Amino acid sequence: MTSQQLPEHDLTGRTCLVIGGAQGIGAAIAIALARAGGSLVIAGRHHDRLAATASAIEASGGKVTRAVVDVADVDSIGALAAGLGEQGLSPSILVNCAGLGGMGSAFEVTPEQWDGIHDVHLRGTFFACQAFGRRMADDGYGKIINLSSTWATTVGVGRSVYCAAKAGVSHLTAALATEWAPHGIRVNALAPTATLTPTIEQRLKEHPEREAYLRDRIPLGRLALPEDIAGGAVFLASPASDFVTGHTLDIDGGWRFSK
Numbered sequence: 564m565t566s567q568q569l570p571e572h573d574l575t576g577r578t579c580l581v582i583g584g585a586q587g588i589g590a591a592i593a594i595a596l597a598r599a600g601g602s603l604v605i606a607g608r609h610h611d612r613l614a615a616t617a618s619a620i621e622a623s624g625g626k627v628t629r630a631v632v633d634v635a636d637v638d639s640i641g642a643l644a645a646g647l648g649e650q651g652l653s654p655s656i657l658v659n660c661a662g663l664g665g666m667g668s669a670f671e672v673t674p675e676q677w678d679g680i681h682d683v684h685l686r687g688t689f690f691a692c693q694a695f696g697r698r699m700a701d702d703g704y705g706k707i708i709n710l711s712s713t714w715a716t717t718v719g720v721g722r723s724v725y726c727a728a729k730a731g732v733s734h735l736t737a738a739l740a741t742e743w744a745p746h747g748i749r750v751n752a753l754a755p756t757a758t759l760t761p762t763i764e765q766r767l768k769e770h771p772e773r774e775a776y777l778r779d780r781i782p783l784g785r786l787a788l789p790e791d792i793a794g795g796a797v798f799l800a801s802p803a804s805d806f807v808t809g810h811t812l813d814i815d816g817g818w819r820f821s822k
């Protein structure tokens with residue numbers, strides 16, 4: 564595929580792995596990275612659910628491979644890294660975009676619910692960074708983009724476990740950036756505000772009053788779209804951001820400064 568981006572955003576020749584690429588923000592990021600010229604690997608728990616993203620990439624002339632991984636299972640992450648290696652695929656760009664929601668009173672949270680959220684968002688992110696960071700270190704170059712959230716630095720009632728996980732993702736990002744800078748690996752994060760993905764749309768159907776609550780905290784006056792987040796990923800994946808590391812980029816319509 565010919566890059567449709569400015570030269571400083573050109574990802575031609577780069578293999579980009581997007582974990583959680585079946586839908587929502589991960590799908591939009593995968594499509595945008597392909598438009599920037601990257602060769603894509605999209606990974607998720609179910610091979611068939613990756614079909615729509617793969618078709619969208621192929622329809623515009625992009626190259627894409629589908630792979631299965633469950634980031635809550637460290638062995639599964641290792642198997643993904645080994646399997647891609649056997650296919651000669653060595654991602655120099657990794658986007659950790661798997662996720663699941665979870666809302667409820669902190670009085671009611673069970674250890675299983677805590678583990679379910681932290682295993683995917685924090686533990687899964689760490690071990691994916693480790694598995695692919697090792698390969699990037701061998702190459703002396705890599706870019707990792709983790710998905711944090713506006714809830715990493717602000718708080719919401721009913722989101723305590725998620726807030727803690729995402730604050731962890733942002734701080735983990737800074738720690739890995741510092742440790743791995745000598746290996747040429749840049750580690751950054753995106754912190755979106757509420758973004759209209761299938762998961763959030765379902766939640767808003769169940770709690771219709773929540774849409775106004777979220778929108779009223781966003782000075783730009785609307786919830787984000789997955790495509791709003793994808794532009795930040797292209798920046799952090801591309802040579803344009805080569806001197807940026809350890810940063811969490813808010814894509815929040817101004818949320819962090821509102822009341």
Ligand SMILES: NC(=O)C1=CN([C@@H]2O[C@H](COP(=O)(O)OP(=O)(O)OC[C@H]3O[C@@H](n4cnc5c(N)ncnc54)[C@H](O)[C@@H]3O)[C@@H](O)[C@H]2O)C=CC1
Pocket residue numbers: 582583584585586587588589606607608632633634635659660661662663683710711712713754755756757758759760761762763
């Ligand atoms: N949508 C939003 O408002 C915001 C989302 N985020 C974060 O962005 C990321 C993506 O969010 P959305 O697109 O809304 O989510 P989504 O629920 O639409 O998509 C998440 C993807 O991750 C996959 N996934 C879940 N558990 C997995 C596992 N164990 N292993 C591999 N894949 C797994 C799902 O199958 C799905 O394809 C998440 O980390 C989320 O926390 C951050 C801020 C705002």
Ligand SMILES: O=C(O)C(=O)C[C@H](O)C(=O)CO
Pocket residue numbers: 711712713714719722755756757758763766773777
């Ligand atoms: O109800 C919420 O809270 C949201 O929908 C906010 C998003 O889920 C979010 O910011 C996730 O990081």
